Amino acid sequence: MEKDTNNIYLVDRKPRKCPCCGGKVVPILYGEPSSEAFEKADRGEIVLGGCIIFADMPEYQCTGCGAQFRKPIIYRNPEDVLKPKR
Ligand SMILES: [Zn+2]
Numbered sequence: 647m648e649k650d651t652n653n654i655y656l657v658d659r660k661p662r663k664c665p666c667c668g669g670k671v672v673p674i675l676y677g678e679p680s681s682e683a684f685e686k687a688d689r690g691e692i693v694l695g696g697c698i699i700f701a702d703m704p705e706y707q708c709t710g711c712g713a714q715f716r717k718p719i720i721y722r723n724p725e726d727v728l729k730p731k732r
Pocket residue numbers: 664665666667668669708709710711712713
């Protein structure tokens with residue numbers, strides 16, 4: 647399986663189980679967690695990723711070994727990305 651420079655696995659969709667340890671893979675929730683999110687994290691249904699968000703963050707994490715997964719970034723229009731902000 648392909649890995650990016652941060653050792654994050656590149657996946658097209660959420661893996662059913664971790665390719666390293668066979669553990670459960672859950673979505674990572676970013677931003678200010680709600681009380682519901684804390685309960686889900688307690689149950690191991692999601693991982694709380696914190697409030698800092700950047701472009702190539704992993705979307706999923708293994709609850710067994712901590713391996714992370716994300717989708718490859720596809721820019722539909724590269725000119726939009728390269729255009730300087732005004
Ligand atoms: Zn794992």
